[in-house]
Amino acid sequence: MLNEVRLIGNVGKEPDLRYTANGIAVASFSLATSEKFKDKSGEIQEKTEWHNIVVWRGLAENVGKNLDKGRQVYVGGKLQTRKYQDKNNQDRYIVEIVADQVKFLGKADRSPANAAEKSGQASEEDYYSSLPEEIPF
Numbered sequence: 688m689l690n691e692v693r694l695i696g697n698v699g700k701e702p703d704l705r706y707t708a709n710g711i712a713v714a715s716f717s718l719a720t721s722e723k724f725k726d727k728s729g730e731i732q733e734k735t736e737w738h739n740i741v742v743w744r745g746l747a748e749n750v751g752k753n754l755d756k757g758r759q760v761y762v763g764g765k766l767q768t769r770k771y772q773d774k775n776n777q778d779r780y781i782v783e784i785v786a787d788q789v790k791f792l793g794k795a796d797r798s799p800a801n802a803a804e805k806s807g808q809a810s811e812e813d814y815y816s817s818l819p820e821e822i823p824f
Contacts, residue, residue, distance in 0.1 A: 690765045690766055691763075691764075691765060692762070692763070692764055692765060692766050692784050693761070693762070693763050694718060694720055694738060694761070694762045694763075694784070695720070695759065695760070695761050695762075695792065696718040696719050696720035696721070696738070696759070696760070696762075697718070697719050697757055697758065697759050697760075698716055698717070698718060698719075698754055698755065698756050698757060698758045698759075698760060699716065699717035699718060699719050699737060699756065700716060700717055700756055701716070701754075701755065701756050702714045702715065702716040702750050702751045702754050703715050703716065703751075704747060704748065704750070704751025704752070711743065711744060712743065712744055712745070712747040712748045712751070713741065713742070713743050713747050714741070714742050714746075714747035714748075714750045714751040715739065715740065715741045715742075715783075716740050716750070716754065717737050717738065717739060717740070718737070718738045718740050718760070718762060718784075719735050719736070719737055719738075720735070720736050720738065721733055721734065721735045721736075722734055738762075738783075738784055739781065739782065739783040739784065740762055740764075740783065740784050740786050740789075741767075741783050741784070741785050741786065742785075742786045742787075742789060743785075746786070746787070746788075746789060749789075750789055753791070754789070754791065758791060758792075758793065759791075759792040759793035760789055760790060760791055760792055761788070761789070761790040761792055762784060762786045762788065762789055763786060763787065763788035763789075764784050764785050764786035764787050764788065765784070765785050765787075766782065766783075766784060767782070767783055767784070767785050768780055768781070768782050768783075769781050769782075769783065
């Protein structure tokens, strides 16, 4: 069996670097990937997908200290669905990519708006507003 994910996209927000009770580093960030296609009328459309990325240990520290919003990166890892309970004890699920490779590619986009917002596509805020309020780590 194979569970492998490879993405190239732009970082949607500054990585969140934390440490577990045992002192293990974990960082999370969002990644936007886009694709262009022609619709039925021949017009070029663009669709942006947002991905939750999680990295551990030394890679997490590197990402947390050096990765900026807007930076283009390559991410390699595996797809994982995690179950947790919200504040109302309801089961919730989140799909994330547990990365074992993060390679910094382009320069960070330091403009106020990220590429998805510039193109009129769904923004990171739209994506995060659709997630449950409590996502434990």
